[in-house]
Amino acid sequence: MDAALLTIAPAAPEPIYRQIxxxxxxxxxxxxxxxGERLPSVRDVAGQHAINPMTVSRAYSLLEGESLLVRQRGTGMTVAATRSTHSAHERMQLLEPRLHDLARAIRELELSTPHVLDRLNQLLEDQDERHA
Amino acid sequence: MDAALLTIAPAAPEPIYRQIxxxxxxxxxxxxxxxGERLPSVRDVAGQHAINPMTVSRAYSLLEGESLLVRQRGTGMTVAATRSTHSAHERMQLLEPRLHDLARAIRELELSTPHVLDRLNQLLEDQDERHA
Amino acid sequence: MDAALLTIAPAAPEPIYRQIxxxxxxxxxxxxxxxGERLPSVRDVAGQHAINPMTVSRAYSLLEGESLLVRQRGTGMTVAATRSTHSAHERMQLLEPRLHDLARAIRELELSTPHVLDRLNQLLEDQDERHA
Amino acid sequence: MDAALLTIAPAAPEPIYRQIxxxxxxxxxxxxxxxGERLPSVRDVAGQHAINPMTVSRAYSLLEGESLLVRQRGTGMTVAATRSTHSAHERMQLLEPRLHDLARAIRELELSTPHVLDRLNQLLEDQDERHA
DNA sequence: GTGGTCTAGACCACT
DNA sequence: GTGGTCTAGACCACG
Structure with a gap:
């Protein structure tokens, strides 16, 4: 069920290719x-989400440029073998800038720490239930 | 010391006017x-951060459009009197979209809830110290 | 005279954006x-070489992804400050794959070493004269 | 020992059929x-290098189209008798486009002529030793 | 079947 | 003025 692989919000401020x-x-x-896992084809993704194939292709190409995907000639894109899975620490790094910005916004809004942490915790539990 | 009022990151993905x-x-x-508080002039802000005055002006105009600022003839922009201070609940609403996106990113990264909450808590404490 | 900055061969097997x-x-x-040097605008380059602006833009974006160019919001692209100039050794590395392939082709063609080196030397002198 | 006849790099930018x-x-x-020399069968080549037989077949067909190979009924492809061996001058022509591109790249990289010629010479000597 | 390249043109965002 | 995004559609290259 690749149908649920990606979630696209066409109206979001973030461009579609970057969402992907x-x-x-x-x-x-x-x-x-x-x-080694094979990704859904450009045409599939484009068809499922009613977007232009080039938009999907652009996303795939960028990930190829990051060496996270490899092009298997004639047969599509697959997840790269080397260095694709990262440690928890490395994954946490990807979140750091967002957390900094968030902390700043929280203080500018003069919200209490527990209030925000509780809400975030709740949203995470919601997510877990949805995928359970 | 208006110098510290705003923090501008010209290279950030978020456009400058929106950061302001x-x-x-x-x-x-x-x-x-x-x-009623008076904001630093467009020229001051632009000079301090080495950005285009039009960019600052645009930001002020948008806030004027939201009725959060009012243009005082001859004396610059001031904070509007009406409806400017919001309840904690209203302020929390401003954070909701970010929290949703964050929760999603956390789960896609397969990070543990306490790990992230701890880190966020720590960043908030750092902020508090800096401003204490 | 930016006119001569780039040489585009539209019929070459190598895609235009990659030539750029x-x-x-x-x-x-x-x-x-x-x-810090400013690059010619996407529209300029596209106009000069009669190609689509998006093709040029794509090239610029890829170089931005390599951190060789930086986007100056609203004013165009400039050469990145950090780590843009490389040592002779590093530059030589960029040539290595081509030299390996070339050496292989020369031996498969059973051409004599001096014959090829002389020819290459001559082509380099031609280049130097053209730019002198 | 046909095993060493061809060197295939499936991940190289040059398509496999053209490498062949x-x-x-x-x-x-x-x-x-x-x-008159007989080439390894399509199936052999494909098996040795773990590539698609159609890819090998396509390469053989292209060379047949250039009259460099002939299809011998029942016995596979053999090297054509007519006009297959070329003069040194003709073989040099096959290298010209690469040398032009190379000369251009060398000058854009601001590398010194002797530096590059020395390196190329060295790579050629390495090749000779490997096949000696 | 797969992805890649390019075009023409519209519309947007930023300064 | 600058670059960015997206589309629709054509055509190519590869396996």
Whole structure:
């Protein structure tokens, strides 16, 4: 069920190709997409989400440039074997800038620490239930 | 010491005018900037951060459009009196989209909940110390 | 005279965007394009060579991804300050794969070493005269 | 020992079928593969290098189209008798485009002529030793 | 079947 | 003015 692999928000401020890049990057470095695993074809993804194939292709190419995907000539893209799965520490690094910005926003809004932590915890539990 | 009022990162992905808008908005709705308080002039802000005055002006105009700032003839922009300070619940709403995106990213990265909450807590403490 | 900055061969097997990427990369790492120097605009390059602006933009974006160019918001692309100029040794590395392939081709063609070296030397002198 | 006849790099930018075409062409025009000599079967080559038989077949067909190979009914492909061995001058022509591109790249990288010629000379000596 | 390249043109975002 | 994004569609290259 590749149908649920990606979530695209066409109206979001973040460009579509980057939504794809970032979701795939996170799933690759966490090992949810395993080395050697084949990605859905450009045309499939484009068709499922009613977007232009070139937009998908652009995302794949960028990930190829990061050496997270490799092009298997004539047969599509697969997850790269080398250095694709990262340690928890490395994955945490990917989150650092967001956490810094968030901490700053929280203090500018004068919100209490437990209030925000509770809410975030709750959202994470919601996610876990949805995928359980 | 207006010098420290805003933090601008010209190379950040978020456009400069929006960095200004969002920082000011948060400080206004939380009451850190009080109704009637005068903002630094466009020229001052532009000079301090070496950015284009039009960029600052645009940010001020947007906040004026939200009725968070008012243009005082001859004396520059001041924080609006009406409805500028919000309840904790309203302020929390401003954070919701970020928290949703963050929760999603955390799960795609397969990071543990306590790990992330601890780190966020730590960043908030760092902020508090810096401003103490 | 930016007119002569790039040489595009639309009929070459190598895609246009990559011709641009590789020429610029070599000129940046060699210091012929200096840190901070502004590149001709996407529209200029596209107009001069009668190609689509998106093709040029794609090349610029790839170099931005390599951190060889930086986007100056609203004002165009400039050569990155950090690590743009490389040592002779590093530049030589960029040539190694080509030299290996070439050596292999020369031996498969059973050409004599001096014959080829002389010819290459001559072509380099021709280049030097053209730019003198 | 046909095993060493071809060197295939599946991940190289040059397509596999063209790697085969060019290596064989060079060995034919130089006389390393002699008129009448039988080539390994499509199936053999494909098996040895773990590539698609159609890819090998395509390469053989292209060389047949250049009249460098002939299809011998029932016995596979053999090197063509006519006009297969070329003069040194003709073989040099096959190298000209690469040498031009190389000269250009060398100058864009601002490398010194002797530096590059020495390195190329060294690579050629390495090749000679390997085949001695 | 796969992905890649390029175009023409629209529209947006930023300064 | 600058670059960015996306589309629709054509055509190519590869296996």
């Amino acid at each position: 890049v970032e979701q795939l990057r996170r799933m690759i470095v966490s090992g949810q997409l395993k080395p | 808008v969002e920082q000011l908005r948060r400080m206004i709705v939380s009451g850190q900037l009080k109704p | 990427v590789e020429q610029l990369r070599r000129m940046i790492v060699s210091g012929q394009l200096k840190p | 075409v060019e290596q064989l062409r060079r060995m034919i025009v130089s006389g390393q593969l002699k008129p």
